[in-house]
Amino acid sequence: MPEKTYILLAEDEAALGQIVKESLETRDFIVDLVDDGERALRLFQEKNYEALVLDVMMPKKDGFTLVKEIRQEDDSIPIIFLTAKSQTNDVVEGFSIGGNDYLKKPFSMEELIVRIHNLVQRKQLQKSSDIITVGGYLFNFPKQTLQFEDDELVLLTHREAHLLFHLIKNKNQVLDRSLILNKLWNSDDFFAARSMDVFISKLRKKLAKDESIQIINVRGYGYKLTY
Structure with a gap:
């Protein structure tokens, strides 16, 4: 059986979050789904994930603030932002604070899966x-x-x-x-x-x-x- 990839998904749109979680779980991912930034940070500190998929606009702690805090603890875990924002300065900010990739909603599940795999494999090459x-x-x-x-x-x-x-x-x-x-x-x-x-x-x-x-x-x- 293929080795499963353990990821944290933070998305405050309940329907979208569930769709993404279920889709990933059919493709050899194990997914923890949360709907706010504070819960995402707590889980990140408690568990060992291979990648993070984070919405930018979330209650309690937005994705950019969350990643700034995560990067103080872990500077190598792959992070992909999901967002409805499309302005160039938002994309630039996402990368400047430590994001590795950026997908704008609506997005293709196949594209998300490929991007997660690419980032995880790139990190594993350094093993x-x-x-x-x-x-x-x-x-x-x-x-x-x-x-x-x-x-x-x-x-x-x-x-x-x-x-x-x-x-x-x-x-x-x-x-x-x-x-x-x-x-x-x-x-x-x-x-x-x-x-x-x-x-x-x-x-x-x-x-x-x-x-x-x-x-x-x-x-x-x-x-x-x-x-």
Whole structure:
């Protein structure tokens, strides 16, 4: 059987959203459908999608605002905008904030499917260079997975993956606490800092099978990864 592609579809027109979802599901996609930007962001942060298909005009959080926030957490996931807007400046804005493609309503389902496949396949071509060795673990940043030797894959959340990626980039150096809080949490206040401490604890547990790996708390400055 063909491998299925897991995507998030955010569309506030109920009838259109259901039609697109059902059409994609007949073509080897698994689709989560939401009708507002806030729910889309929550699902994005909770799950591991291979592509996002987002309406621009949505309640609670529009597509452009949503993508600006998503790109702070994940700069590589393929994103396609769906919109009734046709002005050139809207198209330019969509690409400038991190969209990879743009379809104007009404659109052909076949065209949408081809565009999703092209973007996903383009990203998969980078797969071999995306795997980072961390002690005895293999860390796949785009797929947000960890694997210790021949064990099963461990899934990371978006923030866990990005936090680990930045720790690795600064291996044996202190990762500035305020810098990473502002980058991943958009704030360095008390509540964001406590949230980051929780994520660090989760990462320690997920890396615990290799005793050489340590995430050291450098009090007053940040964290340092050693292995």
